[in-house]
Amino acid sequence: GAVVSQHPSRVICKSGTSVKIECRSLDFQATTMFWYRQFPKQSLMLMATSNEGSKATYEQGVEKDKFLINHASLTLSTLTVTSAHPEDSSFYICSAPGANVLTFGAGSRLTVL
Amino acid sequence: AQSVTQPDIHITVSEGASLELRCNYSYGATPYLFWYVQSPGQGLQLLLKYFSGDTLVQGIKGFEAEFKRSQSSFNLRKPSVHWSDAAEYFCAVVRDDDYKLSFGAGTTVTVRA
Numbered sequence: 001g002a003v004v005s006q007h008p009s010r011v012i013c014k015s016g017t018s019v020k021i022e023c024r025s026l027d028f029q030a031t032t033m034f035w036y037r038q039f040p041k042q043s044l045m046l047m048a049t050s051n052e053g054s055k056a057t058y059e060q061g062v063e064k065d066k067f068l069i070n071h072a073s074l075t076l077s078t079l080t081v082t083s084a085h086p087e088d089s090s091f092y093i094c095s096a097p098g099a100n101v102l103t104f105g106a107g108s109r110l111t112v113l
Numbered sequence: 114a115q116s117v118t119q120p121d122i123h124i125t126v127s128e129g130a131s132l133e134l135r136c137n138y139s140y141g142a143t144p145y146l147f148w149y150v151q152s153p154g155q156g157l158q159l160l161l162k163y164f165s166g167d168t169l170v171q172g173i174k175g176f177e178a179e180f181k182r183s184q185s186s187f188n189l190r191k192p193s194v195h196w197s198d199a200a201e202y203f204c205a206v207v208r209d210d211d212y213k214l215s216f217g218a219g220t221t222v223t224v225r226a
Binding site: 006032034041042043044045046049091093095097101102103104105106107109 | 147149154155156157158159162203208211212213214215216217218219221
């Protein structure tokens with residue numbers, strides 16, 4: 001079945017630094033990937049849609065310059081949290097459509113000190 | 114806009130007892146509906162989905178869900194709960210035609226011995 005891999009699963013960084021999270025579709029190609037954010041004990045909120053070969057589309061209220069998304073190939077999308085601050089600490093999950101369903105990665109927990 | 118509501122924030126059930134999780138959707142046409150399960154610190158796993166056809170949908174891990182248009186509901190059920198079913202459960206609806214999902218707030222299931 002379709003598998004989506006996320007890396008790293010956990011990352012701790014200092015305030016002001018940038019962190020990159022990778023999302024890979026392992027056995028299928030994905031021209032589109034989705035990035036979600038989940039606060040503790042809350043639901044998932046769609047942040048942006050990553051489009052291979054073109055700019056990402058962001059949901060209302062999501063800062064484009066804060067959350068940089070690059071979809072360089074048909075199997076890789078990256079989310080870079082720039083100049084991270086403690087309020088950016090969250091669980092970030094990517095997903096990709098495959099076989100008519102969305103497959104989710106295992107998520108990446110970001111902690112900004 | 115398409116949305117889902119999960120009225121129950123937390124449900125506690127005894128092992129071996131039946132479980133039903135409620136989900137109500139708001140959508141003009143026939144919705145694409147999903148149930149996902151999330152274990153602590155993990156990504157989301159698809160339990161089942163409804164696109165069309167038979168309104169009683171069978172999923173993995175012994176779960177089933179019934180689509181009831183008259184009640185705008187898509188409730189998840191399991192006849193006999195196992196301790197490993199303790200997790201967070203999310204109902205979701207496709208927001209548009211492009212795999213963007215709107216998630217409910219989630220229901221936490223606790224299983225007691």
